[in-house]
Amino acid sequence: MSRRSLLGASAAGLVGLASLRALGQPVASNPQAAVTPAATARAKNLIWLIADGMSVGSMSVMEDYLRVNSATAPSAWRDLLNRRGTRHGIMGTHSFDSPVTDSAAASSAFSTGMKHRNGSLCVGPDGEEFRPFFQMARANKRRVGAVTTTTITHATPAGFYATIPARRQERDIARQLVDARLDVALGGGSQFFSPELLALAEREGIRVVRTATELQRVDRQSSAPVIGLFNESHLSYAMERRPGEPSLPAMAVWAMERLSQPRDGTDGFVLQIEAGRIDHSEHNNDAGALVQECLEFDATLAAVMRWADARNDTLVVVCSDHATANPGTVVYGSKGHEALRSLKKFMHSFEWVLEPVGREADIAKRVALLASRVKEATGVELDTDAIARLRDAYGGSWVHPSSARRNIVTLLGDIMVEHTGVGFNSGDHTSETVPIIASGPGAESLPGAIDNTDLHNWVKVQTGLTSNA
Ligand SMILES: [Zn+2]
Incomplete structure (x- = not known):
């Protein structure tokens, strides 16, 4: 869509827009969203x-x-x-x-x-x-x-x-x-x-x-x-x-x-x-x-x-x-209830969990440190499958499909879904x-x-x- 057609789509009659439009400034709003002045004070x-x-x-x-x-x-x-x-x-x-x-x-x-x-x-x-x-x-x-x-x-x-x-x-x-x-x-x-x-x-x-x-x-x-x-x-x-x-x-x-x-x-x-x-x-x-x-x-x-x-x-x-x-809450039944209840015991953020982890050069030690921080922050004990996934991620053989730059933290989020009851669709904004x-x-x-x-x-x-x- 060109600048000009975006300009043409502006909402006519809105306060102050006519003059700005004449200056060729970008507007792309919904013409149906008419703004009516309030009747009250x-x-x-x-x-x-x-x-x-x-x-x-x-x-x-x-x-x-x-x-x-x-x-x-x-x-x-x-x-x-x-x-x-x-x-x-x-x-x-x-x-x-x-x-x-x-x-x-x-x-x-x-x-x-x-x-x-x-x-x-x-x-x-x-x-x-x-x-x-x-x-x-x-x-x-x-x-x-x-x-x-x-x-x-x-x-x-x-x-x-x-x-x-x-x-x-x-x-x-x-x-x-x-x-x-x-x-x-x-x-x-x-x-x-x-x-x-x-x-x-x-x-x-x-x-x-x-x-x-x-x-x-x-x-x-x-x-x-x-x-x-x-x-x-x-x-x-x-x-x-x-x-x-x-x-x-x-x-x-x-x-x-x-x-x-x-x-x-x-x-x-x-x-x-x-x-x-x-x-x-x-x-x-x-x-x-x-x-x-x-x-x-x-x-x-x-x-x-x-x-x-x-x-x-x-x-x-x-x-x-x-x-x-x-x-969104994505876990059904009593497990979902249990997970939402356990969220009350979470004392720290993932930011806190990950803060010292990157400084550990050895991958096995890094994953162990991460697991112990998760336990301290949330009370959750990560299982062997989760540990293996984190090791693969740090080793570079796994990258989050939608958001590579956040792969460890969004992987941790994914691992934690069964413990929190809450899932996310990516690590980024959406147009919703x-x-x-x-x-x-x-x-x-x-x-x-x-x-x-x-x-x-x-x-x-x-x-x-x-x-x-
Ligand atoms: Zn924002």
């Missing part, structure tokens, strides 16, 4: 939760886990879906150059309403630079914030404040974050902030905090921008949280309270909250970490809804940016449509099927944000 605040890599399968696994492990209340996810006034649908996620998107192109689509190449952040296929969502929201007098469990310079948050051709340039993205002066920016990634950059940030009145305690000590009335860097890399998985690292619900609550403080010249806020490591656990085919990351996301959703329920001016949008590895939920003013007009670029336009209409500001 517009939302002053927008809270946009993105569960990275989450599919309906991810949440189904979490719900299977909850049911088998005697949950007494429904998940926040199910509760939200069942509410009067909540709307939900499905969303297409393809990028400019691929049926399967990456997080950078997906975040840029939410951010700008345009399709982007995988890997790029708000830079179009011909190098055109787009204004990211937070800068547009700022021009509309909104306070802005991002909260994530990944590095704060990772694709999903960065797509809302950075304009850069390659997502891997996280040092440059860190500089752009400081320049963007978000009111709140909380996550990991301190390795990408040089001492010089942090000194510059502090000279410019930005508070930089490193622990949950330091964050709680920040004066909530002050209007200084805050950058929280709680890990040199991503925040730890919820199951392995280190002292000093805040949870995602804690960061979300802090951000909502801070952003709702009135400030001169602003009215309302936009907050992106990313549960970023659901995706990582799925890339690793790691069911134990997946369930805990989904529960962390669910607890965050509960906290956000408690906050939003107490007011009538906040639109909450909950979605995923793409599916990853399409997890993802769930989208809206609650609050304007939610009733959410289309049942929407494209990620059209979601940008829909959200702007409901919140009164305009690209002309």
Whole structure:
């Protein structure tokens, strides 16, 4: 499909698109997904939760886990879906150059309403630079914030404040974050902030905090921008949280309270909250970490809804940016129940299991070390067949058919299916449509099927944000 025909397929009449189309910028959205303005009052605040890599399968696994492990209340996810006034649908996620998107192109689509190449952040296929969502929201007098469990310079948050051709340039993205002066920016990634950059940030009145305690000590009335860097890399998985690292619900609550403080010249806020490591656990085919990351996301959703329920001016949008590895509970009968019950005893992620293993040069010793780490992390004793498969994989005589670069970890995931009850279709993203939920003013007009670029336009209409500001 040529650029021109992609342009021709854009949704006519969407806010701000006509002029962008005239500039020859890429749009590939569904013309049927008409966006109708809300009849009710517009939302002053927008809270946009993105569960990275989450599919309906991810949440189904979490719900299977909850049911088998005697949950007494429904998940926040199910509760939200069942509410009067909540709307939900499905969303297409393809990028400019691929049926399967990456997080950078997906975040840029939410951010700008345009399709982007995988890997790029708000830079179009011909190098055109787009204004990211937070800068547009700022021009509309909104306070802005991002909260994530990944590095704060990772694709999903960065797509809302950075304009850069390659997502891997996280040092440059860190500089752009400081320049963007978000009111709140909380996550990991301190390795990408040089001492010089942090000194510059502090000279410019930005508070930089490193622990949950330091964050709680920040004066909530002050209007200084805050950058929280709680890990040199991503925040730890919820199951392995280190002292000093805040949870995602804690960061979300802090951000909502801070952003709702009135400030001169602003009215309302936009907050992106990313549960970023659901995706990582799925890339690793790691069911134990997946369930805990989904529960962390669910607890965050509960906290956000408690906050939003107490007011009538906040639109909450909950979605995923793409599916990853399409997890599902795949073991029948009592064995399936047993496996889901045993997930409760998993203490560590596959990342933790594999961390020291690659340093062991001798293959037999390496496999033995891996088996003992699996036992320590999960309580599972690998059988001789599993040991033989791992030995073959390390010896190079076996490669995972869909995802060679992740062969050991996805093989481990495959070996563990009978112990976890959870299977995965690969170690990579898929093009599956993802769930989208809206609650609050304007939610009733959410289309049942929407494209990620059209979601940008829909959200702007409901919140009164305009690209002309
Ligand atoms: Zn993603």
